[in-house]
Amino acid sequence: MTVLRTPLLQTLRPALPILIGASLMLSLSMGLRQSLGIFMQPLTHDVGISIADFTLAIAVQNLAWGFLQPLAGALTVRYGFRPIMLGGALLYVAGLVLMASAHGMLGILLGAGVLIGVSLACTAAAIAMSVATRSVPVTVRSTVLGMVSAAGSLGALMAAPLGQILNQDYGWRVGLVGFVVLSLVLLPAAWFAGRVDNIPLPKPANDEIGNTSAGVAVRTAFTNAPFVVMTCAYFVCGMQLVFITTHLPSYLQICGLDPMLSAQALGVIGGFNVLGSLFFGWAGGRWNKLALLGGIYITRSLVLAWYFMHAASPATTLLFAAMMGFLWLGVGPLVAGAVAEMFGLKWQAMIQGLAFMSHQVGSFVGAYGGGVLYDSLGSYSLAWRIGVATGLAAGIVQVAYALIRPSEPPLVTARS
Template sequence: MPMRPEIRSVLPILIGASVMLSLTMGLRQSLGLFMPAITTDLAVTVTQFTLAISVQNLSWGLFQPIIGGLTPRFGHRPLMVVGGVAYVAGLLMLTLAQGYLAILLGAGLLIGLGMACSSTALAMSVAARSVPAAVRSLVLGIVSAAGSLGALIAAPLGQWVMQSADWRWALGVFVLMALAILPAAWVAGRVDRLPPPPALPDSADDKGVGDALTMARRDLPFVVMSLAYFVCGMQLIFLTTHLPAYLELCGADPMLAATALGVIGGMNVLGSLFFGWAGGRWSKQVLLGGIYIARSCVIAWYFLQFPTPETTVIFAALMGFLWLGVGPLVAGSVVERFGLRWQAMLQGVTFFCHQIGSFLGALGGGLVFDLFGNYTHAVQFGVTLGLVAGVVQIAVALAHPPRAPMPA
């Protein structure tokens, strides 16, 4: 099937956004691999390391709505390039760290700022603005899928270098990979040259920032989607941060954790493509609720038994399919309800809730482990909240269906 002309003309922009998203997400998702080595070598506790990851997620969430609100004024390119610089600086500081403060500033604050400027929200905003409404959900899924490839490469590569040399060499390789964020962000920034989308009736496109936020605050499906996104963040960051430590506790080969994160990254591609396609045909928010319920069931199944290489790979494949599929669904739902102008900001508001959950997932998992010596209570809490969030998300979505898709 020939490529649609409107897609072909913006293909460099979409590729740039995909590469940028792939690197920022893939490198960050692989940082949990370094926790055992760094905590041993630098004499920091698991709780301290997970506090740095929690600060990363919290700063990402705090900066995200602010960066999104600045996008209509300054454009995507300057903000995404600044984010790339912050990301590289954070990884470099972590690579050279000699104590906890450098870990907190590098892996925490700087990478969090980099993610806010050059990751999901702005990449999805670039993709949504580049294509017409008829193919928007599918394109969002494709960009999200391409953005999943980073973990597929970064996790096994990082683990292999760490085993061959040490964790500093592995992080040095990550720094070199992160440098590619800068040209990718520059190319994706060409979206600023496209004509601005027309203001659409009954949307936030013709409103100021305050009125757009008020409109979102009074929209029940948006509020529920944001609160359910909190649970999403808690579950996923708990896994990326603590799965390597959990497998090491169970006596598994260290390469198994890297394999699992790589499988998650690979299956992210299929999941993002599927849910991007499905979001163009069925209710995006109902699909979100289904993802949260399915994830919780998979987590419960895996942690109720002793992990083996086979069950770990199956678990990673199932979770990977359900992982980044939320990206195109949340982004598409925001556009459906509020338009394109403030998409990055309003998606940032929902993502702030996601990152509060991420903060608690990373730090809470570390606290539970330090208190009890296992992750049982953390898993029970996460599974219960996931089931509740999924059911409520579906109920509200069915009671408040979205309006008709916006025209191109």
């Protein structure tokens, strides 16, 4: 009860360096990555590759991120968070340098695809959320996860306008050099976040899997029905979001709108994501996290349908960005909190990574599939219709399951 009466800032004061480091790391890794679509049109024309080629690199990035996320999470159990995060930060810098100096598809594929994808597995949401979860008391966990998730959008507020200004005035290569400079801040951020390694894990409860092996933890996760439903629905989340970040700048250019509007839209998404993440972090501590996730997917799909059914204009684009931004990374605190509640803290990063694999397969489909459909049909009409239909289906199933089976029996007895 003492913790509940303590002001939030006082409660978090011992963990502030860790939380600031994790938030800054997440903000930059996500903000830079979400803004790469700004360079798609000039880069593809200059280097001599197609839109589908560029989106293939982004799709590879998402697959590398997703499939290596469980491995990165498991390695934090063995080696600690700090070396994994620092290694990821270095790879991010190297990926942007290679991308900025590329003269063909190989450099784009290795830089934007492989290196940044591996880096994100070590620096982005699953790792940052696990760091935050371990560093704070359970009574404020959901609120703190919302705060860290909100910080994950602030990088786009800086990166997108900076990248667009440099791109317009000096070319896409200089714009990416600006991103390289920003990415250097990942190194001190990862160092401070790595202080979490000094915090001992709490003793696992009887229904957690803290004392099991990684193999048992994986099997337990995939035999838990709420986790499986959440993981399948997570596919659509990745497909919708990466489709927007990758293809919205191109769509606005096709519509003949000011190129700066795409950067403004990404910035608005980042700004409203702060509000959405804080709200859903707060809401996740009060209502069913899985039902809230389903509500996000349904609402996103309706907003996506509304926007693409009308002619794009600066006003409708910014309104779309605001609504979508509010629903953007709100899934982060909900998924992280649900995994921690289901399975405990020791294997949280790995198990959250398993769910994230599905998200990233969806991201691959959203990025590459959108590019293929555009190159084939000359428009994004079919792509957004698919995004709306699958989003509504996933959201309805997620909400229905959460309401029908709001809780599961204990998962596994902790083993020595």
